[in-house]
């Protein structure tokens with residue numbers, strides 16, 4: 001089944017700058033999935049690198065690495081432009097290319113090809129005069145080796161290599177083979193396993209390599225933009241692929257004078273956490289769902305009667321797809337939960353926060369947020385409104401559940417958002433209208 005209709009998407013084609021600490025105010029529309037474009041720019045002059053992830057939808061190492069660069073890095077010198085999800089429709093479909101291989105459409109594309117606009121738009125970004133170099137992130141099979149060793153280690157494999165199309169082009173960073181050589185030398189010093197070490201692969205595209213002449217990187221170098229294909233081995237699990245991509249990308253940063261800070265440690269476990277932690281989406285600015293350990297199904301989530309959905313997330317790999325009356329939530333090519341909506345009118349003009357005693361301390365909490373509770377909480381009464389604590393043992397949909405001291409054991413576990421039974425929903429209604437939701441997470 002191909003997911004292309006009724007996609008609720010949260011990024012417009014406008015340039016969007018992601019900051020690291022908050023949900024960004026991204027807008028949504030009922031439209032086909034389009035790629036997002038993130039600019040991390042510093043105040044210090046320097047070069048600009050464009051990173052492309054997800055040109056092929058079945059290469060999660062590349063698009064997860066690009067997404068992490070867009071959300072967990074801060075650039076302190078130079079600029080980083082990132083398109084983490086170029087072929088988003090293929091990413092959620094776990095397909096190399098729903099409409100054929102997007103990375104073979106850069107020499108020639110018919111105007112009725114469904115990928116036509118994507119190719120035209122990314123070409124425009126590549127040709128922007130600010131862009132000094134392009135890194136295209138891939139996951140390739142096996143391990144590239146110059147000489148045939150065995151089935152998985154030979155010249156027709158791609159993994160653990162840096163691809164250049166030719167030795168050099170005329171550009172300050174145009175010494176392609178030389179740059180790749182230096183990067184490979186530096187990263188190999190950090191890689192213990194011989195099998196996992198990188199090689200350079202010069203595809204000598206202009207000497208008649210027909211396949212490679214149709215690619216994004218060759219389009220770039222034909223237009224005097226230095227470009228490299230980064231290939232990590234598909235033999236690794238995703239987090240390990242992402243780790244290697246980031247190791248290579250950071251080495252390119254160094255070479256091109258780009259300085260940065262990152263939120264996590266560059267190690268296998270640090271990268272694994274960066275991929276799997278803080279997986280949250282916000283709906284209509286009123287509902288936060290923490291999906292790190294989400295149940296397979298989330299039921300009775302209050303959606304707008306008119307079905308208008310604004311999906312906000314720090315992470316650009318989220319998509320919400322309507323499917324037989326429910327919604328599938330995708331995180332990259334992982335299908336993480338089904339949301340079963342219950343439709344309400346929203347109380348748009350009403351309160352946008354509630355007061356909660358969290359372990360005895362009163363705090364004002366906006367809708368669409370999550371609180372952390374050690375022992376107990378009490379929701380303060382909301383004027384003319386009803387507090388509904390989903391899964392609370394004494395729950396009575398018609399009764400107000402404000403002013404009750406509630407502990408974790410007061411919940412029926414099957415109503416939690418997460419499989420571990422630690423996260424629950426506080427919902428506020430004004431008569432029949434939905435006002436908003438706050439999540440409670442018990443810390444144990």
Ligand SMILES: [Zn+2]
Pocket residue numbers: 056059137138139140
């Ligand atoms: Zn690829």
